[in-house]
Amino acid sequence: MFVYADNAATTPVSDAVFNAMLPWLHDRYGNPSAIYSVGREAKAAVEDARVKVASLIGARPEEIVFTAGGSESDNYALKGTAYAGRKKGRHIISTKIEHHAMLHTLEWLEKQGFEVTLLDVDSDGLVSPDDVKRAVSDNTILISVMAANNEIGTIEPIAEIGEIAAAHKIPFHTDAVQAYGHIPLNVREMNLSTLSLSAHKLRGPKGIGALYIKNGTHIDTFLHGGGQERGRRGGTENVAGIVGLGEAAYQCSLHMAEDAKRVTALRDRLIAGILPIPYSRLTGHPTRRLPGNASFCIEGIEGEAIVLTLDSLGVMASSGSACSSGSLDPSHVLMAIGLPHVVAHGSVRLSLGPQNTDAEVDYLISAVHKTAEDLRAKSPVWENNAPMWAKFE
Numbered sequence: 001m002f003v004y005a006d007n008a009a010t011t012p013v014s015d016a017v018f019n020a021m022l023p024w025l026h027d028r029y030g031n032p033s034a035i036y037s038v039g040r041e042a043k044a045a046v047e048d049a050r051v052k053v054a055s056l057i058g059a060r061p062e063e064i065v066f067t068a069g070g071s072e073s074d075n076y077a078l079k080g081t082a083y084a085g086r087k088k089g090r091h092i093i094s095t096k097i098e099h100h101a102m103l104h105t106l107e108w109l110e111k112q113g114f115e116v117t118l119l120d121v122d123s124d125g126l127v128s129p130d131d132v133k134r135a136v137s138d139n140t141i142l143i144s145v146m147a148a149n150n151e152i153g154t155i156e157p158i159a160e161i162g163e164i165a166a167a168h169k170i171p172f173h174t175d176a177v178q179a180y181g182h183i184p185l186n187v188r189e190m191n192l193s194t195l196s197l198s199a200h201k202l203r204g205p206k207g208i209g210a211l212y213i214k215n216g217t218h219i220d221t222f223l224h225g226g227g228q229e230r231g232r233r234g235g236t237e238n239v240a241g242i243v244g245l246g247e248a249a250y251q252c253s254l255h256m257a258e259d260a261k262r263v264t265a266l267r268d269r270l271i272a273g274i275l276p277i278p279y280s281r282l283t284g285h286p287t288r289r290l291p292g293n294a295s296f297c298i299e300g301i302e303g304e305a306i307v308l309t310l311d312s313l314g315v316m317a318s319s320g321s322a323c324s325s326g327s328l329d330p331s332h333v334l335m336a337i338g339l340p341h342v343v344a345h346g347s348v349r350l351s352l353g354p355q356n357t358d359a360e361v362d363y364l365i366s367a368v369h370k371t372a373e374d375l376r377a378k379s380p381v382w383e384n385n386a387p388m389w390a391k392f393e
Contacts, residue, residue, distance in 0.1 A: 002314045003360045003367075007201075007292055008150055008178060008351035009318055013244070014203040020247035021205065024240035032237050033228065042239045049246025056249045057176075057195065058186040059212050065232045066242050069209040070177035070198035071101040072222075076211050076233075077173045077194040078105045080219035081142045082114055085171070089139035090114045095127045095156075096336040098146050102175055103332075115139070124285040125154035125337050133164050143172050147179035147195075151333040151349060152284030153293025155183065162191030171217060177201055177209075181252035182260065182290055193217045199241065203353070204248030208241030259354040263291040266352050266361050270294045273365035274350075277372050283334065283347070292352035297339060298368075300382030301375040303330075303347040309371045310348075315364060318349045 004012070024045065030038030032046050050061045067073045082092060094106060096118045106116045117135050121127050127145055136143075143165045148155045158174055165172035171193040176185060180195075181202030187195055194217065198209035213219055213232070225234015252259075271282055271294050279299040298306065303319030310317050329335075330344035350364060376382040 001360070001363045002316075003356070003363055004316045005350040005352060005356070005360075005364055006316045006318050007353035007356075008153075008290075008349060010200045010206065011203045011353055012355065013205055014248070014251060016251050017204050017244045017247045021240045021244040024243050028239075030239075032239060033226065042237075045239060046237055046242050049242045049249075052246040052250045052253070053197075053210055054212075056181065056185075056253055057212060058188050059195075060215065062230070063187075063212055063215055065211045065213055065229045066237060066245075067209045067211055067233060068207055068238075069200075070099075070175070070196050073177075073196035073198070073209050073211040074099070074101040074175055075105050076222035077196055077219075078102065078109065078142070078144065080222050081171050081173065081194065081217075082109055083220045084218040085141035086114075089137075089141045091117065091137055091139040092142045092144065093117045093119065093132060093135045093140060094144045095119045095121060095146070097121055097125055097127075097149055097151075097333045098144070099150055099175055099177070102144065102146070121154075121336055123337050124288075125149055125152050125283075125333070126285060126288070127156055127161075129157055129160040129164060132161050136164070136168050136170065140168070140170050143170055145174060147174045147176040147185065148183070148290050149284065149333060150178045151331055151347075152295045152337070153178075153289035153351075154285045155179070155288050155290065158185075158192075159190045162189075165193075166191040178290060181249065181256065182292070184256075187212055187214065194219070199245035199248055202248045202252055205241050205244040208238055208245050210245065255354070260291040263352050263354060263356070266356060266358070267292055267294050269358075270350060270352070270361050270364060273361070274368050277369060280372070283337065283339070290351075292356075293349070294351070295347065295349040297334070297343050298346045298348065298372050299343055300379050301346050301372065303345060305375055306346070306348045306368075306371055309375060310367055313367045313370070315367045318351075319347050 030042040032043040050064045054061045054064045110116050119127050119131050162172050173194040175196045177198045180197035193214045195212040200206040223233050283295045307319045334344035
């Protein structure tokens, strides 16, 4: 059996999205900036998609700026807000478990003279709103906390942090790439100034995303060019991609609650089936987590080995370990929630989507059990060392 269980990395394009995009890849090829009929037709398609993307988060259409994806949106939000506010101050607050698109951008901003405070999280991956409040200073010009973590699935207290940001009149950004289209989000209720999203996390195409920018938010233009997107993001619009994102958002508006309920049930069944593996544990919050995210550490084996062995069994999964990139360090997220190296190296993330089935979950459970048993049988670490869990529980 083939089972795709890496929906947090990317999702298969849905039939509805594919069919919506297809005409704009061939017959309807107009440039949205052109004033003749085929250009106006393309422009209308872009604006229709803008309405759909905005509606899903309670935004206004003119507050949506289309980008090339989540990483560009994160860069735009951080750099644009930092440089717009640099005369007021240079202090930025974020967390230690952000996506690398955020962390690497924050590192770059530090080199430009900005001060960055990265807050700790608890053992479930939750950041404390009180810690955010304590970190605020007169020099703070931006708070950025991800809506939900991409590795362990923990959903952060964005509304509570938004109240703190609003009380201090500080711009507030959230990287909602994992959350948009999967859990309810409302930019007004959460007091958000900016929000990043990406189509390929919700069965849309790769290479297209958006940044919500609240009306009145001061933010410098990130990509200069021909004045597209009301002068906020230069470059000819990716019409087919934008239409795909719009359709994906629309489908989520119709089916998100139903899909979340079914996928959560699959996720909980998966978790219950894998935790009986000796010396395994769930990472992330036990209940306050994304519907499809089930992430684990299994002691005595490497995450990369788990992923490759599962691949040989027809299961597509991922590991929080950075071994595949040439690094010997485990995930920064797992380290931030307090796991020791020896435990964090055995990480595996299984992320489900609406297309997954009960039969696939059953196969996933059996495949992970077999993988753990086979790899431990070959592992000198497992054979020669007493299990470490007792020391850390």
